[in-house]
Amino acid sequence: MPNDNYNSSPLEWVEAYLAENTLQAHCIKGLLATQGIDAKLHGEALMGAVGEIPIDACYIKLMVKVEDKEVTETVLKHYEQALKNNPLDWFCHQCGENNATTFDLCWHCGHDPLHTTL
Numbered sequence: 001m002p003n004d005n006y007n008s009s010p011l012e013w014v015e016a017y018l019a020e021n022t023l024q025a026h027c028i029k030g031l032l033a034t035q036g037i038d039a040k041l042h043g044e045a046l047m048g049a050v051g052e053i054p055i056d057a058c059y060i061k062l063m064v065k066v067e068d069k070e071v072t073e074t075v076l077k078h079y080e081q082a083l084k085n086n087p088l089d090w091f092c093h094q095c096g097e098n099n100a101t102t103f104d105l106c107w108h109c110g111h112d113p114l115h116t117t118l
C-alpha cells in the first residue's frame, strides 16, 4: 500500500522540548529511549567543553521524529507532572521509572544513577 505520496516527510524532525541543561536533556532522551523513541539533541555541541561554559548557559533542543511526536508529548507530560509534584525526584536512565529523591538506586531495576556515563 503505497501511501507515502501525501505524507511529505515521515522522517522529518520536530522540536519536542527545550531542556535547560545537558543533564535534563539526557534524562529526557533516556526516558524517550525506554519508549523506543529516538531523540536528537541540538545545541549540545556548543557545550562540548564541560567546565568552560556554565551548565545553564544555553538551552538544548530536543528533537524527535514527527511520527513520535504524540508519544513524546505523553512522556513529557508525565515527566513534567512528576517534576511538579516532586521537584527533586529523578528518572532512571535504564527503565524510565520515577524515583523519589531519597532513593540512591532505582527502586524498579536497581540502576545506580551516579554511575551513568552521560
Ligand SMILES: [Zn+2]
Residues within 6 Å of the ligand: 092, 093, 094, 095, 096, 097, 106, 107, 108, 109, 110, 111
Ligand atoms: Zn530503573
